[in-house]
Amino acid sequence: MDASHVKALLFDVFGTVVDWRTSVIREGEAISHVIGRPLDWGHFADRWRREGYLSHVIRIARGEQPSEKVDVLHRRKLDALLAELNISNLSEEQIAHFNRVWHRLIPWPDSVPGLTRLRRKFLISPLSNGNFALLTNMAKHAGFPWDCIMSSDLFGKFKPNLEIYRDAVQLLGIAPGEAMMVAAHIDDLEAARSAGLRTAYVERPLEFGPDGAREPAPKLPMDISVSSFTDLAERLGV
Amino acid sequence: MDASHVKALLFDVFGTVVDWRTSVIREGEAISHVIGRPLDWGHFADRWRREGYLSHVIRIARGEQPSEKVDVLHRRKLDALLAELNISNLSEEQIAHFNRVWHRLIPWPDSVPGLTRLRRKFLISPLSNGNFALLTNMAKHAGFPWDCIMSSDLFGKFKPNLEIYRDAVQLLGIAPGEAMMVAAHIDDLEAARSAGLRTAYVERPLEFGPDGAREPAPKLPMDISVSSFTDLAERLGV
Numbered sequence: 001m002d003a004s005h006v007k008a009l010l011f012d013v014f015g016t017v018v019d020w021r022t023s024v025i026r027e028g029e030a031i032s033h034v035i036g037r038p039l040d041w042g043h044f045a046d047r048w049r050r051e052g053y054l055s056h057v058i059r060i061a062r063g064e065q066p067s068e069k070v071d072v073l074h075r076r077k078l079d080a081l082l083a084e085l086n087i088s089n090l091s092e093e094q095i096a097h098f099n100r101v102w103h104r105l106i107p108w109p110d111s112v113p114g115l116t117r118l119r120r121k122f123l124i125s126p127l128s129n130g131n132f133a134l135l136t137n138m139a140k141h142a143g144f145p146w147d148c149i150m151s152s153d154l155f156g157k158f159k160p161n162l163e164i165y166r167d168a169v170q171l172l173g174i175a176p177g178e179a180m181m182v183a184a185h186i187d188d189l190e191a192a193r194s195a196g197l198r199t200a201y202v203e204r205p206l207e208f209g210p211d212g213a214r215e216p217a218p219k220l221p222m223d224i225s226v227s228s229f230t231d232l233a234e235r236l237g238v
Numbered sequence: 239m240d241a242s243h244v245k246a247l248l249f250d251v252f253g254t255v256v257d258w259r260t261s262v263i264r265e266g267e268a269i270s271h272v273i274g275r276p277l278d279w280g281h282f283a284d285r286w287r288r289e290g291y292l293s294h295v296i297r298i299a300r301g302e303q304p305s306e307k308v309d310v311l312h313r314r315k316l317d318a319l320l321a322e323l324n325i326s327n328l329s330e331e332q333i334a335h336f337n338r339v340w341h342r343l344i345p346w347p348d349s350v351p352g353l354t355r356l357r358r359k360f361l362i363s364p365l366s367n368g369n370f371a372l373l374t375n376m377a378k379h380a381g382f383p384w385d386c387i388m389s390s391d392l393f394g395k396f397k398p399n400l401e402i403y404r405d406a407v408q409l410l411g412i413a414p415g416e417a418m419m420v421a422a423h424i425d426d427l428e429a430a431r432s433a434g435l436r437t438a439y440v441e442r443p444l445e446f447g448p449d450g451a452r453e454p455a456p457k458l459p460m461d462i463s464v465s466s467f468t469d470l471a472e473r474l475g476v
Binding site: 134136140 | 309361363369370371372373374375377378384385386387391392409410411412
């Protein structure tokens with residue numbers, strides 16, 4: 001594709017830039033000794049993500065549920081999961097710390113090298129349903145070289161609401177066609193495309209684990225389809 | 239002072255991080271050949287800043303004038319100054335480019351080395367009356383290693399309105415006392431202090447040029463008073 005008009009790359013974060021599942025499993029295993037028994041942390045991570053976050057975000061994006069910070073959504077589900085599993089010996093400090101695992105997510109191996117290359121030519125920013133503090137802390141922890149941070153709480157809207165993509169490019173002072181959304185999720189990319197942005201699909205087959213669900217095929221063609229951020233840099237000539 | 243509770247340093251930008259006056263003079267001199275006659279670009283810069291920006295921002299902060307992007311305020315005054323000086327031979331492209339000199343301001347010599355050190359220990363962000371796109375472009379141009387960008391258009395408020403300081407720390411998920419405002423301007427620091435933030439005064443005696451006005455003495459004591467960002471890093475133990 002001709003990317004000569006693209007000035008900014010906007011990245012989905014959870015699953016696209018960071019491997020949230022492995023991060024939750026690792027920190028879960030580290031607190032298993034406090035809990036005093038083993039747990040299926042992969043299953044725990046999947047439920048925390050799907051039931052505590054994804055299902056709410058879809059309703060918020062549709063306007064069926066009031067907007068809330070992701071930190072708050074995560075904490076509500078964490079409390080529910082701990083109660084359901086009869087885990088009552090974690091201190092408030094330990095629970096608050098575990099809830100912030102989402103601020104400490106580890107990148108996919110190509111994320112930091114790819115972003116570092118892409119930043120030479122493009123303005124790079126997250127455009128995530130995560131909240132501003134979460135994304136800022138995560139970037140500092142993982143070393144993401146973002147030029148700025150754009151989050152759902154800046155706009156009071158969640159992806160895939162089309163307005164958040166329009167608000168984001170307006171905040172950057174560019175036209176929709178001068179921005180490219182980079183994501184591992186088809187619904188995000190199809191919405192970005194409807195808002196007038198260019199689209200890059202990044203395959204992340206391990207997002208939900210080795211036996212987890214895969215992304216469905218896109219209904220519409222994407223401008224670029226790659227398997228890593230270093231691939232994306234190659235394709236965009238950086 | 240005891241800075242052990244400080245997690246984030248918020249920086250005023252124009253005059254504190256960047257030397258706007260020298261930047262405008264340099265770019266002005268570069269277009270003098272198009273205009274066809276010499277101009278007192280120092281005087282031009284001072285009027286652009288004071289009459290095109292500062293006077294409006296004070297009124298916006300007080301709620302006496304509607305909020306507008308700084309890019310728009312700058313352009314209106316630039317057009318007026320060019321008309322007043324009978325400069326009519328610049329193209330729209332040249333005028334739009336010159337208006338964006340505020341996106342390309344050059345740092346004071348200690349800014350990048352100081353910020354790079356401070357970032358190791360603190361979250362660092364601008365908290366500026368500049369707009370988001372302007373601050374993001376400026377950071378990329380000058381190499382400021384900000385962790386995030388916070389601007390007047392994010393909050394729809396201008397400093398020294400107390401609410402913008404409160405909105406900023408809330409966005410970062412920290413308490414006011416966990417943030418320190420760093421600025422060369424007393425009104426900014428006194429407002430930050432009233433909003434509950436810590437304060438660091440940085441002396442920038444050349445902001446308005448070698449013969450320009452100096453900052454008045456603060457009415458209230460600042461937590462820290464330094465002459466450069468490297469000094470500030472030293473004082474904060476980084």
